[in-house]
Amino acid sequence: MSGGSADDGDTAGDDPGDERTGPTAQSTPGVPATKRNRVKSAVLWGAVGGFAFLVLAQGYLLLGGELPFRYAWLFGLAMAVGIGATGITYLAEHRIRAERSKRRT
Structure with missing residues (x-):
């Protein structure tokens, strides 16, 4: 088998399916995030914050607590928490x- 085989000179980073070590890895430290990715991340964290607030409120109600306002206010407050989390995440x-x-360097 003197012809070149696929195993000759194979390195770990040559696999195009390997996202972590390939030359086009998008999560490389030190590469600035694009504005689109920052906005997307912030919106997703805002959704997590809003839903987490609703889960906590539901747990409080299931344990026998009473809220001093109606469900419409609860959803409005969850939306405000989500918007706040979005803004804080985007800025920070x-x-x-x-x-x-x-720290990595």
Whole structure:
């Protein structure tokens, strides 16, 4: 078998299906996040915050607690929590990412 086989000179990063080590890895430390990715991440964290608030409120009601307002207010408050979480995440994400990249070096 003197012809070149696929095993000759094979390195770990050559597999195009390997997202972590390939040359086009998108989660490389030190690469700035695009505005679109920051907005998407912030909106998703806002949704998590809003739904987490609703889960906590539902758990409180299941344990026998009473809320001083109706469900419409509860959903409005959950939306406000989600909007707040979105804004805080958007403003703080680049700082957290920068701090993490400093620690890795």
